[in-house]
Amino acid sequence: MTQNIELADIGLIGLGVMGINLAKNFAEKGFSVIGHDSSPSHAMNEPAIYVHSQLEDFVRNLVKPRKILFLLPAGQTVEEVIQSLVPYLEPEDLIVDAGNSHFEDTKRRSQELATKKINYLGLGVSGGEDGARNGASFMAGGKPDIFENIKPFLEAAAARDPDNNICAKRLGDAAEVGHFVKMVHNSIEYAEMQLLSEVYSQFVEIKGYNNEDISTAITSWRNELEGSFLSDVTSKILKTIDNLTDAPLIDMIEDIAEQKGTGKWGTVSGIDLGVPAPTLYEGVSSRFISQYKPDRITASKIYRPVLHKNDVLSTDTIKRAFLAAKICAFAQGFQVLKIASLKYSWDLKLNDVAQVWKAGCILRSNILNKIVEAFDRKASLTNLLLDTYLSEELKHSIPELRLVVSEAALCGLPLAAHSASLSYFDSFIKSKLPMNIIQAQRDFFGSHGYRRIDRPGTFHTSWED
Structure with a gap:
C-alpha cells in the first residue's frame, strides 16, 4: 500500500520471517522503516512498517542516499530484484544483501553495480527469527565509507556479548567478505x-x-x-x-x-x-x-x-x-x-x-x-x-x-x-605422513615427478626399467 509519509531511513525487500522481524527491530530502535514484498499481505498489519507494493513507490519514499536491505532467497530471486530495482536508483544508493548469497555472486554483483555508481555489499546475518527480532550477529564487507551508511542500523539491531561488545563488524573492504564469513x-x-x-x-x-x-x-x-x-x-x-x-x-x-x-x-x-x-x-x-x-x-x-x-x-x-x-x-x-x-x-x-x-x-x-x-x-x-x-x-x-x-x-x-x-x-600432529607413497605412485603412472628429502629439485624415475 502507498501512504503519504515522511521519507524512511531504510527499506527492506523480502518481508518473510527474517525480514519482518529485522524491520521490527530497526523500528524499535527509532528508525523509520518501509518494506516491499511480492506477496506483502502478511506484513500489512505491522504498524511500524509501511509496505509498498510498487518498487517505484518504495524507492521514492526513502531518504537519499537510499539504504535498501535484501532478505531474499539466494540465487535467481536476487538477480531479478536487482534488475527491477536498478532503474529507480541513483548514484551512491546502497543495496545490502542480507541473505545467504554465495560470496562469488556478491563479488560479481558489486562489480556490475559499481559501473552504475550504485554501492552493493554482502551482509552475513545469523541468529534466526529470534536474532533478527532481538539482536543478531552481523558480518559485513565493504569499504569503510560505504559501510558507514549502514553501520548505525546494524549496531542498533545487533546482539551484545556479556562484555557489552556489539556483534556487528565490518570484516574487510571486499563486498563479498561478509558472505564468505x-x-x-x-x-x-x-x-x-x-x-x-x-x-x-x-x-x-x-x-x-x-x-x-x-x-x-x-x-x-x-x-x-x-x-x-x-x-x-x-x-x-x-x-x-x-x-x-x-x-x-x-x-x-x-x-x-x-x-x-x-x-x-x-x-x-x-x-x-x-x-x-x-x-x-x-x-x-x-x-x-x-x-x-x-x-x-x-x-x-x-x-x-x-x-x-x-x-x-x-x-x-x-x-x-x-x-x-x-x-x-x-x-x-x-x-x-x-x-x-x-x-x-x-x-x-x-x-x-x-x-x-x-x-x-x-x-x-x-x-x-x-x-x-x-x-x-x-x-x-x-x-x-x-x-x-x-x-x-x-x-x-x-x-x-x-x-x-x-x-x-x-x-x-x-x-x-x-x-x-x-x-x-x-x-x-604427525611430522611424517605416508604421502611419499602417493607421490611415487603418481610418478610411476603419470610421470608427475617428486621432491627428495636430501636435495632440492624435482625428480622422475623410470620405475620399471
Whole structure:
C-alpha cells in the first residue's frame, strides 16, 4: 500500500520471517522503516512498517542516499530484484544483501553495480527469527565509507556479548567478505550439529539413557567450555513432548536431515583453497547419507547390525570427546578463513570474526572466548591447534575422543564427525605422513615427478626399467 509519509531511513525487500522481524527491530530502535514484498499481505498489519507494493513507490519514499536491505532467497530471486530495482536508483544508493548469497555472486554483483555508481555489499546475518527480532550477529564487507551508511542500523539491531561488545563488524573492504564469513560460520555450525547428534547417539545406543537423562547431561555443560547455543537447543529439544501423541517429540521425527547449501558451499571452498576440513565435510555428508532411507532400511536387513550397550564410556568422557572434536572443527573453519583471506587479499582479522560470533548467532559458544584470546595473543596464528591454551585442552581431551571413536567403531556406531576430527588431529600432529607413497605412485603412472628429502629439485624415475 502507498501512504503519504515522511521519507524512511531504510527499506527492506523480502518481508518473510527474517525480514519482518529485522524491520521490527530497526523500528524499535527509532528508525523509520518501509518494506516491499511480492506477496506483502502478511506484513500489512505491522504498524511500524509501511509496505509498498510498487518498487517505484518504495524507492521514492526513502531518504537519499537510499539504504535498501535484501532478505531474499539466494540465487535467481536476487538477480531479478536487482534488475527491477536498478532503474529507480541513483548514484551512491546502497543495496545490502542480507541473505545467504554465495560470496562469488556478491563479488560479481558489486562489480556490475559499481559501473552504475550504485554501492552493493554482502551482509552475513545469523541468529534466526529470534536474532533478527532481538539482536543478531552481523558480518559485513565493504569499504569503510560505504559501510558507514549502514553501520548505525546494524549496531542498533545487533546482539551484545556479556562484555557489552556489539556483534556487528565490518570484516574487510571486499563486498563479498561478509558472505564468505557467514558461509564458513554455517559450515562449522553444520559440524557442531552433527557432533551433538553423535553425542545423542552415544547416550542412547551405548549407554541406554532416556531423553530426560541426556538433556540433563548436556544442560550441565552450559557454563563449561563445551557449552553453546546449540547444546542448549539440543537439551531443550530432548525435553519437548509431542502434543499429538504425548511421546517425546524427538522420537517422532524422521531421521532424515536436509540442508540449504551454505554448509556445502563452505566445504567446497575449503577444497578449492586446499584446506583440509573433514569434520565440516562430514557435517554435510552425514545429512546426505540420511536421505538414502530406503537403502539404509534394506541394508539393515542384509547386515543386521547389533549394538551392545556398556559402561566403558562415562558421561564425562563423552563430554570431553565432544570438546576435542569441536575444537578441531573450529580449527578447520578458521583455517579456511585464514587461507581465503591470504588468497583474496581480504586482511581478515580472525579475532574480529570470533568476536562477532560471541552473541546473537547460531554458533555462539563458550569456546569463542578462548578463540578470541588465541588470535589476540598471535594474530598470525595459522591453526588453532597450535594455540598454547587450546593445545593444552586437546592434550587432555584427545584421549577421550580416541576412546569414544574406538569404542563406537567396535560397537558399530557411526560417529562420522568425531572420527573425522580425530583423523584430522592425528594427521596434523604427525611430522611424517605416508604421502611419499602417493607421490611415487603418481610418478610411476603419470610421470608427475617428486621432491627428495636430501636435495632440492624435482625428480622422475623410470620405475620399471
